[in-house]
Amino acid sequence: MTSSVATPTGLAPQEAQVVESVPTGLYxxxxxxxxxxxxxxxxxxxxxxQVLAQVADAGPEDARAALDAAVAAQEGWxxxxxxxxxxxxxxxxxxxxDRQEELALIMTLEMGKPLSESRAEVAYAAEFFRWFxxxxxxxxxxxxKAPNGAGRLVTMRQPVGPCLLITPxxxxxxxxxxxxxPAVAAGCTMVLKPAALTxxxxxxxxxxxxxxxxxxxxxxxxxxxxxxxxTGPVISDPRLRKLSFTGxxxxxxxxxxxxxxxLLRISMELGGNAPFLVFEDADLDAAVEGAMVAKMRNGxxxxxxxxxxxxxxxxxxxxxxxxxxxxxxxxxxxxxxEGVQLGPLxxxxxxxxxxxxxxxxxxxxxxxxTGGEAMDGPGYFYRPTVLAGVPAGARCLSEEIFGPVAPxxxxxxxxxxxASANDTxxxxxxxxxxxxxxxxxxxxxxxxxxxxxxxxxxxxxPAAPFGGVKHSGLGREGGAEGIEEYLxxxxxxxxxx
Numbered sequence: 001m002t003s004s005v006a007t008p009t010g011l012a013p014q015e016a017q018v019v020e021s022v023p024t025g026l027y028x029x030x031x032x033x034x035x036x037x038x039x040x041x042x043x044x045x046x047x048x049x050q051v052l053a054q055v056a057d058a059g060p061e062d063a064r065a066a067l068d069a070a071v072a073a074q075e076g077w078x079x080x081x082x083x084x085x086x087x088x089x090x091x092x093x094x095x096x097x098d099r100q101e102e103l104a105l106i107m108t109l110e111m112g113k114p115l116s117e118s119r120a121e122v123a124y125a126a127e128f129f130r131w132f133x134x135x136x137x138x139x140x141x142x143x144x145k146a147p148n149g150a151g152r153l154v155t156m157r158q159p160v161g162p163c164l165l166i167t168p169x170x171x172x173x174x175x176x177x178x179x180x181x182p183a184v185a186a187g188c189t190m191v192l193k194p195a196a197l198t199x200x201x202x203x204x205x206x207x208x209x210x211x212x213x214x215x216x217x218x219x220x221x222x223x224x225x226x227x228x229x230x231t232g233p234v235i236s237d238p239r240l241r242k243l244s245f246t247g248x249x250x251x252x253x254x255x256x257x258x259x260x261x262x263l264l265r266i267s268m269e270l271g272g273n274a275p276f277l278v279f280e281d282a283d284l285d286a287a288v289e290g291a292m293v294a295k296m297r298n299g300x301x302x303x304x305x306x307x308x309x310x311x312x313x314x315x316x317x318x319x320x321x322x323x324x325x326x327x328x329x330x331x332x333x334x335x336x337x338e339g340v341q342l343g344p345l346x347x348x349x350x351x352x353x354x355x356x357x358x359x360x361x362x363x364x365x366x367x368x369x370t371g372g373e374a375m376d377g378p379g380y381f382y383r384p385t386v387l388a389g390v391p392a393g394a395r396c397l398s399e400e401i402f403g404p405v406a407p408x409x410x411x412x413x414x415x416x417x418x419a420s421a422n423d424t425x426x427x428x429x430x431x432x433x434x435x436x437x438x439x440x441x442x443x444x445x446x447x448x449x450x451x452x453x454x455x456x457x458x459x460x461x462p463a464a465p466f467g468g469v470k471h472s473g474l475g476r477e478g479g480a481e482g483i484e485e486y487l488x489x490x491x492x493x494x495x496x497x
């Protein structure tokens with residue numbers, strides 16, 4: 001059974017104007033250019049299936065040219081005064097905020113999320129530039145007397161060197177600024193490859209950085225539908241010094257294997273399977289509000305999305321009922337429409353995967369409290385869904401859903417809750433709701449995750465380190481820790497004469 005969503009066809013004049021303002025070529029050595037072969041690929045609006053733009057489709061030679069430009073610019077950029085690097089980022093931050101509405105519309109058109117969420121992402125993305133503009137002048141070393149008193153120990157931090165940055169489609173602006181910001185601040189040059197599904201946001205911010213005074217060759221951008229063949233030669237090139245990737249764990253494994261050939265510095269922000277724990281003493285209304293944020297932010301298409309809800313048995317029915325009521329009231333539609341709270345999924349394979357997971361759970365005995373169906377018409381819409389009584393063998397408890405589906409299971413003891421939460425290869429983020437402070441600390445310490453949201457449904461903050469453990473990745477982005485990923489430590493030993 002399916003239901004339909006009314007979706008307009010064709011771009012409004014303002015939408016067309018904004019899309020046409022975005023460069024669609026490759027950005028190499030400070031210049032926009034077509035791909036070497038002249039090939040392009042379409043960028044689609046996932047709410048209408050309409051092609052928004054044709055973007056240059058890079059090949060291996062284009063990627064090599066981008067790395068050549070980054071290598072050529074590295075020495076001069078590393079020598080650029082930290083204050084100057086920071087001022088470029090600060091100007092870019094201000095430009096992004098001045099153009100918040102325009103950038104939000106671009107994001108909504110290419111990715112589908114409601115304009116309210118796109119505006120929030122633009123502000124979040126800009127904040128990485130502001131944060132790292134301030135960190136650029138705080139790169140420090142240390143000076144110490146050797147333990148034997150005979151010499152001195154000096155450490156200094158220097159740019160890692162040319163970096164390859166690969167970003168995902170789900171947060172197309174923020175994932176770019178979260179990597180580009182610290183690289184610029186640290187004095188590294190870059191080759192950026194945004195996702196083929198959502199390249200326009202990255203291309204728009206690239207032009208903003210150029211206008212802010214970022215020298216040619218520091219940031220080079222290649223868009224491509226052939227990710228592996230195009231970036232493979234760059235990863236194998238001994239001149240590359242770092243790889244930063246955000247995406248699936250499966251692709252992360254393959255990239256790590258490639259990166260090991262050159263012993264590259266790597267940062268990997270990979271998949272998630274976030275547990276959301278609700279204890280018997282929790283404020284249920286607050287827990288439902290947090291669940292809506294943790295589950296429905298970005299339509300559930302986030303590695304930080306609450307993927308499975310573990311609820312204490314005495315309050316499970318009440319929690320499920322309240323959550324189903326909230327989810328059923330969510331307005332679904334094109335993200336540019338007034339009052340829309342949930343846009344489409346990004347493409348048909350993503351929607352098909354969500355449908356499969358829901359059908360699997362229902363077939364194994366889970367009860368569909370609301371939703372559970374795709375929606376007819378153009379676009380890749382799926383109804384907000386709550387599943388109660390989900391059995392242990394359901395795939396949605398072990399696989400990343402990446403959609404607006406909330407599976408609920410129960411626990412009877414704190415120990416059982418912790419064991420269930422940790423029963424996954426992933427460890428990016430976990431959420432817990434309780435009014436018992438001692439329990440909050442016990443559970444937080446026991447959870448195998450890089451981040452924990454205590455009585456709140458969002459953890460992302462540019463001033464905090466973002467990252468996970470286990471198969472959710474390596475390294476941290478954001479916070480004071482974020483710039484360390486782009487710096488090498490050099491130790492100087494000497495004796496005073």
